Amino acid sequence: MKIVHVITRLILGGAREVVRDGENGFLLSPPPRRGMLKARAWHPLAEAMARLASDPPAARRMGERWPEDGLRRFDYREATRRVLKVYEVARRAG
Numbered sequence: 001m002k003i004v005h006v007i008t009r010l011i012l013g014g015a016r017e018v019v020r021d022g023e024n025g026f027l028l029s030p031p032p033r034r035g036m037l038k039a040r041a042w043h044p045l046a047e048a049m050a051r052l053a054s055d056p057p058a059a060r061r062m063g064e065r066w067p068e069d070g071l072r073r074f075d076y077r078e079a080t081r082r083v084l085k086v087y088e089v090a091r092r093a094g
Contacts, residue, residue, distance in 0.1 A: 017073075018073075018074075022062075023062065023065060024062055024065040024066040025062065025066060026048040026051075028044045028045055028048060029044065
């Protein structure tokens, strides 16, 4: 049986660059530090997990998108190509 990973990340650091909410994972606001131990602070995470559990085909699609998106967006060759393009534009502008 294939196990599919779906990303559920708190909105911290570079999470927004990797996760497209509802497409390849879920972006959730972190619970407040003062209320982190209260159950209601984790309701958004529980709701995201319930959405995945209630719709296995959607969860599978979401999980399959993550590696494609991550590899495509953060591949060193693609990043190098984009940087070289910026340098070329700057060189031409003089």
